[in-house]
Amino acid sequence: MWKEPAIKSMLSRLRGLSVQVQDQISKPHVIAESLPTVSDDPDEVFGDPAVDMTFDFADTCALPDGGSTRKPQVATILGPLSQQLWSYEWDCVAVQPDTWRKTLDSAQVSLLFVESSWLETNGAWASSPGSPTARRQLLTNIIQWCRSKGIPAVYWSRDSRPNHVDLTHAVDVFDKIFMTDGALLKEYGARFGDERFEALGYAAQPRLHNPVRLRGQHQNRGIGIVERTGAKLADTGVGYLVDGASDTAGKWGTTLETFFEQGPDSAVSLEVSDAVANLPYEKVLTAYKALKCLLSSNPREIIEATAVGTPVVVPAGTDCLVPVEELLITEVHDQVDAANATRALIRSRELRDRAVHLGQRKIWQGHTYAHRAAQVLECSGVHSRPLNGRSMTEVPQVSAIVPTIRPERISDVLTTIGQQAGVDIELVLLAHGFEPDEHQLRVEAADKGLENLVVLQQSRSTPLGACLNLAISASSGTYIAKIDDDDLYGANYMQDQAAAHRFSGAAVTGKRAHYMHLGESNATLLRFAEFEHRFTDFIMGPTIFATRELLREIPFEELNRGEDSEFLRAVVRSGGSIYSSDRFNFVQMRSGAGSEHTWSASERELLATGEVVSFGLNEQHMMF
Incomplete structure (x- = not known):
């Protein structure tokens, strides 16, 4: 039961709104025929949109499958x-x-x-x-x-x-x-x-449970609870979680809402005492995405909400076969602890985003339906044929292609690629206009944990686009990652990109929302934050990530500048989709000398394209 009179009053006012009760079993999800690009500001405002107090959540649509394979x-x-x-x-x-x-x-x-x-x-x-x-x-x-x-x-x-x-x-x-x-x-x-x-723990189905953000419905509400028939959170012996969240809502001006899940597996019930909306399952998934915080002790909910990008607060001792500490779920022990935890999540976007990103990585690594399906077959003695190389169960085979005109940057490139975690990595290094010492390169690569190294060489007169195509031809990975030698990439960059490519079903993934460090002012910007986890028509060239198959079908044009932009345009013209993933584990570096880069812009122009988040290069904040 609700402790605070203010919350009771708020719920009463919410029930007075025009709420259309859903009184039928949900329909099957519809696979989107096409994935639209977005405007310059997909939310039509910069920053957080105003709180939307309606309950007209969009249906969740299944994302297309990025690859085809015969299923058992x-x-x-x-x-x-x-x-x-x-x-x-x-x-x-x-x-x-x-x-x-x-x-x-x-x-x-x-x-x-x-x-x-x-x-x-x-x-x-x-x-x-x-x-x-x-x-x-x-x-x-x-x-x-x-x-x-x-x-x-x-x-x-x-x-x-x-x-x-x-x-x-x-x-x-x-x-x-x-x-x-x-x-x-x-x-x-x-x-x-x-x-x-x-x-057999609960799992996420990435085709449905994914962090793709909806227009105007990303974390624009407060705290939420989802109830089901016979499963009211406040009556489960851990009411202190609800009481603590009530304290936060009552004192700090946020909302505390209860939704009743009217799923295809549960009986329809219109007798819901505290729920402000009856939602079928596909709308519950989009309701999760609108919340800054979800209260739950339900194992299925914990996994699904984390996968879609919502921080979850659970009572201590929650029984979940997937340990809550593995998913970095916030666990609380009493009412004061619950109030502080929910308040922290409501106030801090950085805290929310970091927690769910780390939790999602664990889900993609081992807690999807693909992993559970493989477990069931194996434990039952069923030997299925090898899975598609793009399945969540398979270690991504990634070839990093790096043309460089700077011999002095090669050691850093070897370090960056050698530290990549969670993938089977290959480096295709193309010396553009100089002759490297290949023996020394291989010795240094081995010292840095990089076993698969391909070394190529081209004259400086060869266009950059042609160099990229040559590197692709020499590669062996399922995926190709275009890497710039003067930018920073975190150790988890490749596995995060591979996961985004797999769950989005996009032709190309990369980063439009990203950090940039400016050498002259020592400022670090967050650019194009509104495009995080969105389908779009453009991503940053140094983050292009696609299958080798696609890059053979749509090669780079033989240009020295703009080859990446032309490639993205060609993908869109061919009917392919482009997905902008999270903002983490990549920093575009801009020194004071514009001539050192393949595109030029003044610091003032660049400052106008983002928000200054720090002075200095705080790698711990961006790379994890």
Whole structure:
């Protein structure tokens, strides 16, 4: 219950607004046919937009797949939301009670995968004639048929308070049981034998759970809570979290809002005491993005909100198979701690953005549905063919291409590329107008942890665009990263770019929002912040990141200046999309001598393109 009278009054006023209650089950997500570019200021104002007190959130649209691969066929009995989330990883063959034999005879499935709510959320099974006992017996017959064909049957228990009749039946008939609740996993593993039980934590589906920002709806609200049927946060024994957030909202002029998730897997309910809006699942995801802070103790929510870019505050001891400390989730222990944590997040954009960026990196590294799908298949003894090299489960194979006219910069380039984490890196170095000592280069590269080095040489008369194309031709990576020898790149630059390329499905990723350091004034700017995590038509040339396949199809023009801009225009003309990722782990360096750069502008011109965030080069702030 709400502690502060001010909050009660605020909720009363909010309910008085024109709120359209959503009273139907959500529709499937629509894959966007095209991804638009944006205006010079996608929010139409610089800085944070005014708080929007309406509840007309946009539907979440699934992003296109950046690469194609044949997916393993899996027979499924799932609710509509689970069916959608897994279908991006598997070719899901829905098994229905009246047609199961015909379906399985005509398909070549590797696995039968059934979720714990199958009798309630799967429409065909929920409405099938007969008692629940009769339907369980039919499922047993299907499992026996699968076993006779060498098809393993897997049960996914995703409830902390399961139906014990269903779970006991599952223990009796399924080959493998995956659980999302740690305490339940420990209990049942001890009772029935650890070898049949596996942990399967909740995950993010990047096609839906991603930080792509919506026009005018990025963190323009305050603190939020999402409730579901029978799962009110204030009544879970950790009401101090809500009370602390109420203190913040009441004293510091922000909003505290409750949304009720009316998802495809939950019954529709209009009897929601404190909720200010009933939202279907696809609108809840966009509601997350509008919040500066989410209060939660729900493991699924914690993962999904972090993936979309919303900081989460959880009560101490939250049971989550993905440790909250791994995702850098803010954990609080009492009401005062909760008030301070929510106030800090509300006040500080830097704190919010840093926390979610680090958490997202952990998600992309090991907590997506691609990782969970691979785990299920492997633990079930199913050997699927090698995955697409662009899958989240695969270590990115990246070739950094670096043409340089400055021999004195080569040592720094070797250091930058050699320190890249989370990728299999190759450096293609092209000496443009000089002859390097290749033996010495290889010795130094090995000392700096760089094993894959390709050395090329061209005369100074060769256009820069032609040099880039030669470097691409000599590369071997799945991805190509265009690198400038005079800019700074953090150790996590490559893996962050690869993740953005994978979740966005864009033809090209890079950075339009970025830091720049000015040598004369020693000022560091944040430029084009409004383009962070946006689809756009332009990114900074030194951050171009694309597949080798695309760069062979659309090569750089043989120019000495503007070759990167012409390349981006050609991508857009061909129908490709360009995604501007986060602002971190890259700093464009501008010395006082404009002639040292391939494009020139005065410091005053550059100062006009961004906001001064510091004097001096605070690498710890930008590189992490």
